[in-house]
Amino acid sequence: MTAVTTEPGRAPSVPRDAHVTFLGELRAEWIKFTAVRSTPWILGVTVLVMIGIAALSAWSFSFLLDNPEETGGAAAFPADFDWAAQAAGAGYIMAQIVVAVLGVIVVTGEYTTGQIRSTLAAVPRRLPVLAAKGVVVTIASFVTGLLGVALGALVALPLLSSHDITLDLSRDGTLLSLLGAPLYLVAVALFSLGVGTMLRHTAGGIAVAVLIFFVLPMIWPNLAPDFFQDTSPYLPSIAGARLMEGVDPDAVLSPWQGYGVMLAWAALALLGGAVLLRRRDA
Amino acid sequence: MIEAVDLTKRYGEKLAVDSVSFTVRPGRVTGFLGPNGAGKSTTMRMILGLDRPTAGRVTVNGKQYADHRAPLLEVGALLEAKAVHTGSSARDHLRALAATHGIGRKRVEEVIELTGLTDVAHKRVGGFSLGMGQRLGIAAAMLGDPKTLVLDEPVNGLDPEGVKWVRTMVRYLAGEGRTVFLSSHLMSEMAITADDLVVIGRGRIITTGTVQDIITASTTGSVRVRSPRAGELAETLRRDGVTISSSEPDRLDVTGIDAPAIGELAAQRGIPLHELTPVSASLEEAFMTLTAGEVEYHSEAVGDPDTRQMQEAGR
Numbered sequence: 001m002t003a004v005t006t007e008p009g010r011a012p013s014v015p016r017d018a019h020v021t022f023l024g025e026l027r028a029e030w031i032k033f034t035a036v037r038s039t040p041w042i043l044g045v046t047v048l049v050m051i052g053i054a055a056l057s058a059w060s061f062s063f064l065l066d067n068p069e070e071t072g073g074a075a076a077f078p079a080d081f082d083w084a085a086q087a088a089g090a091g092y093i094m095a096q097i098v099v100a101v102l103g104v105i106v107v108t109g110e111y112t113t114g115q116i117r118s119t120l121a122a123v124p125r126r127l128p129v130l131a132a133k134g135v136v137v138t139i140a141s142f143v144t145g146l147l148g149v150a151l152g153a154l155v156a157l158p159l160l161s162s163h164d165i166t167l168d169l170s171r172d173g174t175l176l177s178l179l180g181a182p183l184y185l186v187a188v189a190l191f192s193l194g195v196g197t198m199l200r201h202t203a204g205g206i207a208v209a210v211l212i213f214f215v216l217p218m219i220w221p222n223l224a225p226d227f228f229q230d231t232s233p234y235l236p237s238i239a240g241a242r243l244m245e246g247v248d249p250d251a252v253l254s255p256w257q258g259y260g261v262m263l264a265w266a267a268l269a270l271l272g273g274a275v276l277l278r279r280r281d282a
Numbered sequence: 283m284i285e286a287v288d289l290t291k292r293y294g295e296k297l298a299v300d301s302v303s304f305t306v307r308p309g310r311v312t313g314f315l316g317p318n319g320a321g322k323s324t325t326m327r328m329i330l331g332l333d334r335p336t337a338g339r340v341t342v343n344g345k346q347y348a349d350h351r352a353p354l355l356e357v358g359a360l361l362e363a364k365a366v367h368t369g370s371s372a373r374d375h376l377r378a379l380a381a382t383h384g385i386g387r388k389r390v391e392e393v394i395e396l397t398g399l400t401d402v403a404h405k406r407v408g409g410f411s412l413g414m415g416q417r418l419g420i421a422a423a424m425l426g427d428p429k430t431l432v433l434d435e436p437v438n439g440l441d442p443e444g445v446k447w448v449r450t451m452v453r454y455l456a457g458e459g460r461t462v463f464l465s466s467h468l469m470s471e472m473a474i475t476a477d478d479l480v481v482i483g484r485g486r487i488i489t490t491g492t493v494q495d496i497i498t499a500s501t502t503g504s505v506r507v508r509s510p511r512a513g514e515l516a517e518t519l520r521r522d523g524v525t526i527s528s529s530e531p532d533r534l535d536v537t538g539i540d541a542p543a544i545g546e547l548a549a550q551r552g553i554p555l556h557e558l559t560p561v562s563a564s565l566e567e568a569f570m571t572l573t574a575g576e577v578e579y580h581s582e583a584v585g586d587p588d589t590r591q592m593q594e595a596g597r
Contacts, residue, residue, distance in 0.1 A: 012427040013388040019352035020382055028381040035374035036367060114365040117332055118375070118422060121359055122382045124331045124348035281333040 022128050029132040032115075033106065033140065043144045046098045050091030050148025050181075051155050057087040058156035065163050082246060084160055084167040085177040088153035089244050092181035095148060096213050096237075099141045099185045103192025104205035106133050107273075111200040120282045130274055133193055141189035145182030153178070173246040176255060180243030187240055187262045188213055194269025198276055213237045233258075236265040283308055283461055284329060284430065288338035291324050291485075298324045300485040301338065306463045306478075308429075311456045313476030313493070314465035315569065321485040322465040323362075326434050329463075330359050342430055343461075354383050354426030360433040364415035368408030372399055372418050375407060380425055389425060397421040398447075412439030420448070431455060433464040437471055449475045469569040473497075481569065504537040505544060508557035515553050519544065532556070 033039055061083050064071045074081070107130075110116040123129050153167055169175050191212070196205040213236070221232040232238055233252040242251060242258025253261065284306035291299040299321040306312045314322050327333040329340050331347035339346065343356050350356045366375045376390045394403045397417040402410070407418065416439055423431055431452070437445045452475060456462045466472050472479065472493070479496055481488040489496055509515050512532050519526060524538035536544060541560045548555050 013392060014355065014385055014425075014427040018355060018383045018385050018426070021384060024382045024384045028378040031374055031378040031381055032367065032370065035371060035378065036369035038369060109367060109369075113367045114362060115367040115370075115375075117327075117361050117365045118379060120332060121330050121361070122354055122379050124350075124353055279334075281327070 020123055020125075020128070022132065025123050025128045026132045026135055028119075028122070029129070029136045033136050036109070039102070039140075042098060042102065043140060046095050046144050047148045047151065049094050049098075050145075051151045053091035053094060054088050054148075054152025054156045055159065057090040058084075058159035061087055061165075062159055062163065080173075080246075082171070082174055082177060083163075083165045084153065084157060085174050086244075087156040087160065088167070089149050089177060089181040091148050091152055092145065092184055092244065095145060095181070095185055096188045097210060099137075099144070099189045100192040100209035100213055101206050102140065103137050103189040104196035104209055105202055106137055107193060107196040108200060108202040108205050112202060117282050126277050127274055130193075130197060130270070130277055134190055134270065137189040137193055138186050141185040142182045145185040146179075149178050149181050173255075177244045177246050180241075180255070183259060184240045184243055184262070187236070187259070187266045190263075190266040191236060191269045194266065194271070194273040197273025198269070217241075234261055236262045239265075283344070284340065284342050284432075284463055286325070286329070286338070286340040289325065289328060289335055289340050290337040291321075291328060291333060292336040298485055299328070299335075302482070302485070302487050303338075304480045304487060304490055306430075306461055306480070308461040309456055309459045310477040311452050311462045311464065311475055312478040312480060313472040314463060314480050314482065315469065315472050316465075316467065316482035316488075318467055320482045322467075322482060323434055325482070326359075326361065326432055326463075326465065329432055330357065330361070332361075352383055352426065354379070354385070355428055356426075357430045357432055358423030358426060358428035359431075360416070360419040360423045360436055362419075362434060364407060364410065364412075364419070366407045366415070366418060368406065370407055371404050372407055372410070372421075373403040375418065376421060376425060379422055383426060385425060389427075393421040393424045396424060413441060413444055416440055416444070420451075428460070430461040431463065433462070435466055436464055437466065437468070445471070504535050504561050505539070505541045506557060506559040506561055507534045507536055507544060507555060508532050509534070509548070509553055509555050511553050514551070515548060518547055518551055518553070535561075 065073060068074070107116075110119060119129055120126055157165075157167060167174065169178075188209075192205065192209040195208050196202075199205045199208065216235055217232075217237040220228055220235055221238070223229075239253060239258040240262030242248075242253055242255045245251070245255070247255070251258075284304075286305075287303050289299055289302045290297070302321070302325060314325070316322050324333060325340075328335050329342060329347065342350070345356075347353060347357065366372075370378075373390065373394065376393060377387070380386070380390050394400055397420050399414070399417055399421060402414060407415070410418065416436060420433070420436065423433065433452070436448050436452075440448065449471075452462045452464060456477070464475070476493055478490070478492055480490045481496070489499075491499075507515065510532055512528065512534055516526050516528070516534055519534075519536060519539060521539075524536065527535045529535070541558050545555065545558055
C-alpha cells in the first residue's frame with residue numbers, strides 16, 4: 001500500500017483517443033443506476049405489486065359478475081368494457097408512485113452525496129448527463145410497467161376464465177390499454193426527472209411528483225368552479241390515463257392526444273431542469 | 283498548465299475569489315496555500331467548470347475545462363472526499379466514470395491497485411473512512427492518466443503512511459512532467475511537498491513564488507542567545523536597527539544583527555555565551571506573517587477555567 005505503483009515502463013491502459021461520447025455517458029448512467037442495490041429491488045417489488053393488484057382487480061370483477069343482484073353486475077360498465085386488459089393494467093396507480101420516486105432520486109441522489117461533481121467533471125457539457133438519465137429511466141420504467149402488465153394478465157386471466165373473458169389483442173383498444181401502463185409510467189419518470197433536476201432535493205422532488213400524480217387528480221376535478229372542470233382533462237395524470245381507458249366518445253381528449261399532453265408536461269419539466277443544470281453551479 | 287486571469291467569484295454579497303491571477307507550471311508541484319475559507323475550493327471548482335466565474339477566466343492546458351473533448355485525460359481532480367454515491371461500490375463508481383470516456387475495465391483495476399483499494403473495491407462507499415474516500419478520489423483522478431492534477435486537500439484524513447504516499451506520488455507525477463496543483467491549509471506539509479506556492483487569503487493572492495523564496499522573503503532572521511550576563515550583553519548589542527526581546531532572564535532574541543557579529547562582540551567584552559542559535563522561520567511562520575489580517579475566522583483564546591465556570595454558571 002505504501003509503494004507508489006505507477007511502475008515506469010508499464011503504460012497505463014488508457015486509449016489515446018478516449019473521449020466523451022453519448023453512448024459512453026449512457027453506459028455510465030446505466031452502471032450507476034444498477035450499482036445502487038436498492039434500484040433493482042424497488043423495481044422488482046413494483047412488478048410484484050402490479051401483479052398483486054391485477055389479481056385483486058380480476059377477483060373483484062369476477063365477484064361483481066357472479067353477484068349481479070347485489071352489485072348491479074356488468075350493467076354498471078360500458079358494453080365494450082375490456083375486463084381482462086383493465087385488470088391487468090390496474091397496478092399502474094401504485095407503480096406510478098415508485099417510478100416518480102425513482103425519477104427524482106436518480107438525480108437528487110447525486111446531489112445529496114456529492115456524486116454530481118464527479119459526474120459533471122467527467123461530462124462538463126452537462127446536458128448529455130440529463131439526456132442519458134432520461135434514457136435510463138425510460139427503459140427502466142417501461143420494462144417495469146410491461147412486466148407488471150404482462151405478468152398481471154397471466155395472473156388475472158385464470159380468475160376471469162369462468163366468465164369466458166379472454167384477452168383478445170386484435171380487439172380495438174386492447175393492445176393500447178395494455179401498453180398504456182408502461183407508456184404512462186415512462187412519462188411519469190421523465191416528468192419526475194425534470195422536477196428532481198430543478199429542485200436538486202429528494203424530499204422536495206418526491207413531494208412535488210406525488211402531489212401532481214396522486215393528489216391533484218383527486219382534488220382538481222372535484223372543485224366546483226368551471227375553471228377546474230374545464231382544465232382537469234389536461235392535468236398530466238388525467239390526460240395520460242386516457243391511454244388506458246380506451247375509446248370514449250365523451251372524453252375531451254383521445255387516448256393519444258391525452259398522452260401527448262402528458263408528454264408535453266414531461267418535456268416542460270425536463271426543459272426547466274436542463275436550463276437550470278446548465279446555468280447553476282454544481 | 284493552469285492559467286487563471288482575474289478570476290472572480292461572488293456569492294451574493296460575499297466575494298469568495300477576488301480577481302485572482304496565477305499560473306501553475308508543468309513538471310512542478312504547486313501548492314495552493316491558505317486558511318480555511320480563503321477561496322481555495324471555489325477556485326478549484328472554477329478550474330473544473332463546476333462553478334461559473336463571475337468574471338475573469340481560467341484555462342487548463344490551453345482550453346477552458348468544458349471545451350476539452352476528453353476532460354478526464356486532461357485533468358484529474360480530487361475535489362472533496364467521497365464525491366461518490368454512498369450506495370455504490372468503489373469499483374462501480376470508477377467503472378461509471380471510465381465508461382464516459384470509453385476507458386476499459388483494465389484501467390479501473392489499475393487505479394484500484396495503484397491506490398491500494400483492492401480489498402475494499404467491492405464495498406459500498408458509504409462505509410468508507412475519510413482516508414479510504416481520499417484514496418478513491420485519487421483513484422478517480424488517475425483514471426484518465428491525466429496531464430494535470432487538481433487535488434483539493436488530498437492528505438486530509440489520511441494517516442501518516444497515507445500522507446507520505448500522496449507526497450511520494452505527487453512528486454513522482456510532477457517528475458514525469460505533469461502539472462500538479464494541490465491545496466492545503468497545512469503549511470508544514472506544503473513545505474515538504476511543493477516546489478512552488480500560490481498563497482491565498484480572503485479570496486486574494488497574497489504571494490506566489492518558490493517555497494524557498496517565500497520563506498526567505500518573509501523571514502526576519504532572529505538569533506537566540508543565552509548568557510548568564512544577558513543584561514550586560516543586551517547593553518552591548520543595543521544600536522540602530524537591532525531589536526532585542528527577552529522572555530527569560532538569561533535569554534535574548536535578537537534581530538538586526540547576525541550570529542557571528544554577536545559572538546565577536548561578546549568575546550571582546552568577555553561575556554560568556556551558553557547558546558548562540560540563528561533561528562530561520564519555517565514556512566508555517568512565514569504563512570502566519572503573510573496571512574495575518576487575512577484570516578476570516580480567528581480562533582478565540584481558550585478561556586481559563588474560572589471564566590468558563592462563570593460563563594457556564596451564567597447560562
